[in-house]
Amino acid sequence: MIINLRSDTQTLPTEAMLRAMVSAPLGDDVLGEDPTVRKLEDMAARMLGKEAGLLVVSGTMGNLVSLMAHSNRGDEVILDPDSHIFYHEAGSMAAIAGLMPMPVKSCDGMLDPDAVAAAIRKPNVHYPIPRILCLENTHNRSGGRVVPLDLHRELCAVAHDRGLKVHLDGARIFNAQVAAGIPAYEWAREADSVMFCLSKGLSCPIGSIVVGDADFIERARRYRKQIGGGMRQAGIIAACGIVALETMIDRLAEDHTNARLLAQGLADIKGFKVDPGKVETNMVYVDHCATGLSTEEVLLRLECQGVLASGSPPSRIRFVTHRHIDRAIVDEAVRRIKRAMETS
Numbered sequence: 001m002i003i004n005l006r007s008d009t010q011t012l013p014t015e016a017m018l019r020a021m022v023s024a025p026l027g028d029d030v031l032g033e034d035p036t037v038r039k040l041e042d043m044a045a046r047m048l049g050k051e052a053g054l055l056v057v058s059g060t061m062g063n064l065v066s067l068m069a070h071s072n073r074g075d076e077v078i079l080d081p082d083s084h085i086f087y088h089e090a091g092s093m094a095a096i097a098g099l100m101p102m103p104v105k106s107c108d109g110m111l112d113p114d115a116v117a118a119a120i121r122k123p124n125v126h127y128p129i130p131r132i133l134c135l136e137n138t139h140n141r142s143g144g145r146v147v148p149l150d151l152h153r154e155l156c157a158v159a160h161d162r163g164l165k166v167h168l169d170g171a172r173i174f175n176a177q178v179a180a181g182i183p184a185y186e187w188a189r190e191a192d193s194v195m196f197c198l199s200k201g202l203s204c205p206i207g208s209i210v211v212g213d214a215d216f217i218e219r220a221r222r223y224r225k226q227i228g229g230g231m232r233q234a235g236i237i238a239a240c241g242i243v244a245l246e247t248m249i250d251r252l253a254e255d256h257t258n259a260r261l262l263a264q265g266l267a268d269i270k271g272f273k274v275d276p277g278k279v280e281t282n283m284v285y286v287d288h289c290a291t292g293l294s295t296e297e298v299l300l301r302l303e304c305q306g307v308l309a310s311g312s313p314p315s316r317i318r319f320v321t322h323r324h325i326d327r328a329i330v331d332e333a334v335r336r337i338k339r340a341m342e343t344s
């Protein structure tokens with residue numbers, strides 16, 4: 001059996017989702033006539049305390065249409081160079097939206113409000129217009145860490161005081177909710193827009209949602225169409241999303257417990273550096289520098305033992321727990337990874 005710890009995107013739809021797909025009422029969503037999509041969009045907006053929602057194909061598309069709906073071409077976006085938008089979205093903010101990134105480095109996913117304030121430049125004919133602050137919660141490249149609500153509020157206030165909009169990449173905002181015991185709408189309240197993913201720990205096969213005020217969502221809907229994201233009988237996707245929001249959020253706690261167990265097991269492996277105390281949600285990053293192996297070599301060794309993980313060269317490997325990884329599989333994964341790293 002292959003143990004797939006590459007990402008929570010590996011999750012398959014549940015039986016209830018498959019049943020819901022078959023019986024969902026459908027219509028043409030580009031014309032606003034799919035009742036299942038409308039139900040999901042309204043439900044998501046209500047859960048996050050916003051006026052309106054928009055179903056999009058992916059988290060990347062959700063982030064892109066959000067940035068487009070908040071800005072004009074040539075505007076500046078303040079964001080962490082370790083954020084997904086900057087690092088992992090194929091440069092879409094520049095290539096498609098014509099936006100200028102102003103990177104402000106976070107420390108372990110935590111942006112410094114003073115550094116953000118300093119990066120927001122005063123109007124000057126030489127500068128792009130600073131328009132958006134992007135935040136990410138949970139923060140993927142820092143190991144799925146939860147950005148505390150107090151810090152989030154402070155960062156939003158810095159942006160708003162200077163006339164910027166705040167977009168929250170909340171791909172895993174419900175992991176933050178479950179880990180911190182704070183409803184996702186508390187983070188959403190401070191932001192002008194939020195994107196979250198249905199297709200990660202919530203187990204849907206496809207889809208993300210953007211929420212914000214009604215005008216913003218209308219603009220985002222138009223940009224979604226412009227970049228080819230208008231879908232027709234998208235109710236078959238939305239039906240899974242409704243099941244996910246109704247039944248799949250609380251179980252994320254299991255993924256978090258399993259990630260901590262995994263981290264504890266991996267911490268005993270020679271050459272691996274991992275701090276189980278920093279595992280707050282469903283991700284475990286291991287620094288393998290002391291093994292003397294390249295990231296590709298470590299990944300290959302794991303694969304030979306039937307364990308899949310993802311690499312973040314030069315010296316980090318990421319393991320992500322999800323619905324298909326239970327405690328027994330975590331124990332087996334630790335045994336296999338030990339074996340992989342002990343073989344010379």
Ligand SMILES: Cc1ncc(COP(=O)(O)O)c(C=O)c1O
Pocket residue numbers: 057058059060061084085136138140169171172197199208
């Ligand atoms: C923090 C974050 N934002 C956005 C995305 C993009 O989602 P998608 O893969 O659906 O485009 C991801 C995907 O892993 C992510 O981790």
